[in-house]
Amino acid sequence: MYKKNLNQTLIMFIIFMSIIASVNFVVDPGEIYLKKIISDKKAKEFADKLFLSEKGIIQTGWNERLVKTALAKSAYNFDCVILGSSHVMQISSIRNTGNIKDQCNNLLNLAVSGGGIEDIAIFSYLLLHNLKHPRHVFVDIAPWTLKFNMDSRYGAYQNYLDKMNLILKQSEVSEGNPYFRKIILNLFNGEYFHQSLVALTDSKKNNVLSLFKKVIQYPEKVFSYEEGYAQAVTLIDGSHVYSQAYIQLQRTKQVKIGDGDYKITGKKYDPMALNYLKKVIEMYKKRGMSISLIMTPYHPNVFKKGMTKPVSHMTAVEDLIKSLSQEQGIKYYGSFFPNKLMCKEDEFYDFMHPTNKCLSRINFGV
């Protein structure tokens, strides 16, 4: 009786877990299973067409990291690359942000939202495996860059991170959790299943069929980069232009005094992450590529409450970056502090995203 009970329990459990794994695999809200297989092909198409486009491609509906990895793999004829977070996503050779053209005629912007040190490593790996290496690499430093695991979205590309770690001989970044094991375990992840159920009930989310139907759209008319287009656009160099609606909405919003709390948790920096960044810098230098670091300003209101937690983190990270630059003999551009660049309150979308006007005050021509 009990043996039969055990067998039936086991069968029920296997059926139950198989259903969950299948739902996760097919609905795939993080686009790491079935959707990744389809999306990879589509992203390659996106990248190829972007480089041939005139006004860029409408970005809305495309996974940023997916598109940027495809760009990193397919790019050719570029001399500089910019890596990092959304803070630098607008820096563009087309817009000649901060006279960047003085240094790079063809910039490729591979920055992604929330980009952390893992993203920097992932894109660095992809760049190393692109037949044409860039001459110069700009790395954006956000207040969270010198810590690991500050944004989990890199997880879908951890296979590249694992390979990069082998090159750098650094295993602690992936916490001994190889990509394949992680991806299998994630099929049985409750939070992922919850996201799958949300995606199933949300018609706005991409389903698998819509991925097949996904078409590449170009802006229909010439538009001002300052005012944006009806939808967000990725320009030919991979840089980002926010949508008209977003830009207008942000203009009406006030930034709270003392704000700035985005990914400001725990300690100010992790010495291991700092060491990791050093290894990345040394790797670039060893392979004959020059590298420099960028920091972009936060809104002036962030600093009006004195030494808040975000401000103390920014101060510590900026000091570290200054000494790292000195130690490594590399340049750094910009600052977290708006007064150093003379950025005004109306030159920001929100507390941490400067407009092109403010970004242009970082003079890359120097």
Added chain:
Amino acid sequence: MLFNSVIFIYVFLPITFTLYFFLNKKRLTEASKSFLVFSSLFFYSWWNIAYLPLILSSMLFNYTIGNVLVKENNNKKNRFSRKSILSCGIITNLSLLAYFKYTDFLIENINLAFNATVPYLDLALPLAISFFTFQQIAYLVDSYRCETQEYDFLNYAIFVTFFPQLIAGPIVHHKEMMPQFSRLKTKVINYKNISLGLFIFSIGLFKKVVIADSFSTWVNAGFDTAITLNFFEAWATSLSYTFQLYFDFSGYTDMAIGIALLFNIRLPINFNSPYKALNIQDFWRRWHITLSRFLRDYIYFPLGGNKKGAIRTYINLITTFILGGIWHGAGWTFIMWGGLHGIALLIYKQWSQLGIKLWSWFAWLVTFTFINISWVFFRANEWDDAIKVLNGMTGLSGLVLTSKFEKYLPPLESYNFISFGTVTEHISGGSSVLNWIFLAFCLILLFKNSIFQLTHFKPTFYNRLFMVLLFSASTLMLSRESEFLYFNF
């Protein structure tokens, strides 16, 4: 290795189970025992192999002393008295525990008292040291009392290291374990025990990964992160910890009982719906039963128990509880926690002599509230953290009402301590913390506990479904792997 990890549930446990019974089927009984000891030591070393020599030498030492005590009993020409051998054994065990667990606490107090700057040792606490030390002290005392037999080292090693109870108990007696290991029935696969074991393991796993770990977010935010807590936040924080601790530790115990059952071993129960207790004495008969049993048999009774008059009884009680507090951790907050429980028991004893009966619901409320408040000291990392939470609970840090009430109760804002806003802002709880607390109250008060479920288990469809649902839900949450609270003690 954690019970709530993929590696334990899907790799270590199936392999150990299969090989253990395979060896027994081949009649390689000694090999199967050796394999179980090896597996348990492997399980222990998974955290840090550096501590393996410590547990091995502790076992070897206590086994030798225990054997000497048994042999010396028959030897009339003793070179050393049995009492001095026992004292040597106990002192060595306690010194080992004190060295790892209490040295820095002692240094801290010396520095504070004499304004000195003695450097800290910063020793990492070896896992399970409090548990295996106590278990072996009990063995030595029982050997002295001639309540043990002469066992071989392999049997003794199984008794100490048996992995289901090695890390955080239940604290077992050799006399309830040794006979089980040598029984023939233990060596044969028993499908009933497997069903029961998996059933209670699923309940325990669910308690830990779904319930306790959900509370941990608010507990950590309230105790460790928030600078100040308003009235509702402080109560939400303390209640969250009260439930986290219970579901975490009783979940662990259920898992331990379940795993042991797979190997045909019955571990003693450790929890019997403690939060249903109507007085503090009742609580200690239901909470961490095996520790209470140890403290009673090996501290309270040897101190004289209740046989030396009322005053001595009270002193013995408070001493036992303070020692119980210190056993849990090196810190004044633990001593305070133990002391509070000792005093509460003393007050209860006085009260019960008056013969006044309280309404059951009131008795429960008083008991539960006291326990909830005392856990604040148990959890707080520092004295200030405890004060912060207690200030909030008494309303000294203000009262925040939801902003929905603002337009209906504007005059309230004229009182300085009342304001409107997000009620649980500092613990990032939103409404979910209140829902979880309500759910936890329902679970502890309205439902039968897991041991009752175990003893009344029948292999029906609904039980199968219940088990599969619990196990599946828990498996889905295994990605947020976290340690058990009692691993720190």
